[in-house]
Amino acid sequence: MRIAIVNDLRMAVEILRRVIAGVPEYEVAWVAYDGAEAVQKCLQDTPDLVLMDLIMPKMDGVEATRQIMQQCPCTVLVVTATVGGNASKVFEAMGYGALDAVNTPAIGTGGDLKGGSDLLVKIARLGRLVDRPVAGAKEKVSLGKKALSAARVPLLTVVGSSTGGPKALAQLLSHLPSDLKTAILIVQHVDQQFAPGMASWLGTQSALPVALAAEDSRPEPGRILLAGTNDHLVLTPDLKLHYTPEPKDYPYRPSVNVFFKSVAQYWPERGLAVLLTGMGQDGAEGMLALRKAGWRTVAQNRESCVVYGMPKAAADLGAVDRFLSPDDIGKMLRDQMNRNPPDKG
Numbered sequence: 001m002r003i004a005i006v007n008d009l010r011m012a013v014e015i016l017r018r019v020i021a022g023v024p025e026y027e028v029a030w031v032a033y034d035g036a037e038a039v040q041k042c043l044q045d046t047p048d049l050v051l052m053d054l055i056m057p058k059m060d061g062v063e064a065t066r067q068i069m070q071q072c073p074c075t076v077l078v079v080t081a082t083v084g085g086n087a088s089k090v091f092e093a094m095g096y097g098a099l100d101a102v103n104t105p106a107i108g109t110g111g112d113l114k115g116g117s118d119l120l121v122k123i124a125r126l127g128r129l130v131d132r133p134v135a136g137a138k139e140k141v142s143l144g145k146k147a148l149s150a151a152r153v154p155l156l157t158v159v160g161s162s163t164g165g166p167k168a169l170a171q172l173l174s175h176l177p178s179d180l181k182t183a184i185l186i187v188q189h190v191d192q193q194f195a196p197g198m199a200s201w202l203g204t205q206s207a208l209p210v211a212l213a214a215e216d217s218r219p220e221p222g223r224i225l226l227a228g229t230n231d232h233l234v235l236t237p238d239l240k241l242h243y244t245p246e247p248k249d250y251p252y253r254p255s256v257n258v259f260f261k262s263v264a265q266y267w268p269e270r271g272l273a274v275l276l277t278g279m280g281q282d283g284a285e286g287m288l289a290l291r292k293a294g295w296r297t298v299a300q301n302r303e304s305c306v307v308y309g310m311p312k313a314a315a316d317l318g319a320v321d322r323f324l325s326p327d328d329i330g331k332m333l334r335d336q337m338n339r340n341p342p343d344k345g
Contacts, residue, residue, distance in 0.1 A: 001127055002029040006038040006064065007053040007079070007104075015105050016051055016079070019116045026123070035064030039071065046072045049126060051119075052098065054080040054089045062093045069097035069164075069306055075126055079104050079119065087197040095167025097306040099126055099279070100191055122191075128251045153239065154221040155182040156271035157333060158263055160256030160286070162189040162278025164306025166198065168326040169276065173206035173224065175330030180208060182271075182333070183219035185241075187227045187259045189252055189278065195228040202226065216240045227254040234262035252282040256310075260286025270294040272336075274329055275320075278310035288319035297321045298329055 003026055005016045013031055020026045029047035032038035036059040042050065050068065054061040065076050078093050078101035080086050090101045102122045105115035161169055165188045190198055195212055202224070203210040212228030218240055219225065227233040230253045231243040250258070260273060260283060273290040275283045277300050291297045299311035301323040314320050324332065 001026050002047045004029045004047040004050045006032045008033050008056040012104050035059030038064045039067045042068050042072050046074050049075045051079045052076050054086050065093045065098050066096040091166045091201050097164050157182050157184045159186045159274040160283040161276035164277035170205040171326035172330040175334050178207040181221050183221055184224040187254050187256045192229045199226045213241045232258040235266050256283035257286040261289050264289035264293045273297045275299045275314050277305040279307045280309050281313035283310050284313035284317050287314045288317045291319050299323055
């Protein structure tokens with residue numbers, strides 16, 4: 001894997017070089033010391049992966065990520081001194097297409113390297129997503145009958161998103177009123193260490209409360225729940241939410257396919273399924289299952305996607321009723337789901 005380093009601190013660059021050099025299959029493609037230089041070098045020589053710092057002169061990592069994903073798309077991993085301290089910028093960069101974030105490794109007081117293994121875990125995980133996208137999920141979600149009747153269950157909207165998802169989610173949620181009657185469940189490909197920050201950040205973009213989905217919680221009207229661990233979120237026969245590690249070998253975590261299929265299996269009323277921007281094919285088969293169960297299905301249109309992979313995969317399966325921008329999806333949800341269950345077609 002050819003990896004580019006973007007960081008204005010030479011010490012950080014050397015540390016990142018050392019970490020990369022420790023894996024025979026990795027090599028440093030090039031180094032840039034600010035975002036503008038990174039964009040130019042990426043145009044000339046697009047690497048497999050860019051390790052992108054956030055705070056830099058001339059052009060920060062957020063704008064550099066935006067320009068790279070527009071002009072020469074490739075995999076971007078945010079590597080910054082403090083992910084927690086730069087949470088808003090991290091989610092902004094992820095909204096433009098960065099796939100994940102990790103703290104920059106550092107030399108400890110005893111001269112030992114701290115954080116190198118965390119970085120290598122992230123690189124390896126992204127390598128799996130880029131090199132071996134999964135054509136179809138091998139979820140071990142058992143088939144069964146819907147356990148409860150449709151009486152007294154709220155209207156339900158389920159949303160799946162990945163690359164570029166935070167920005168698309170913020171746009172969608174910004175149109176929802178505080179008295180929305182539907183329950184909303186979101187599965188975004190994000191590491192569990194960032195999920196609490198993302199829930200808080202999305203809460204500032206919406207009039208509705210946003211929280212992490214807790215084990216054994218239930219969908220509630222007017223509340224947005226976000227999958228919060230690296231395990232897969234699923235709906236159980238008693239309409240509670242549960243986290244499961246299975247399938248363990250599925251690279252998309254948490255998986256939209258696993259979640260959508262469990263909802264199609266157990267939710268007793270039809271609702272609205274939304275699939276937003278993302279790399280790969282996760283969510284396509286799950287959306288098809290929901291469409292066959294009578295749900296209305298909407299995918300983000302090509303023009304507004306950072307990466308059109310997930311919506312396209314769903315379209316190729318015939319799983320999508322309509323294509324809209326995140327803003328228009330939010331307006332549709334506001335105008336239709338707040339009144340009546342969605343009509344099919």
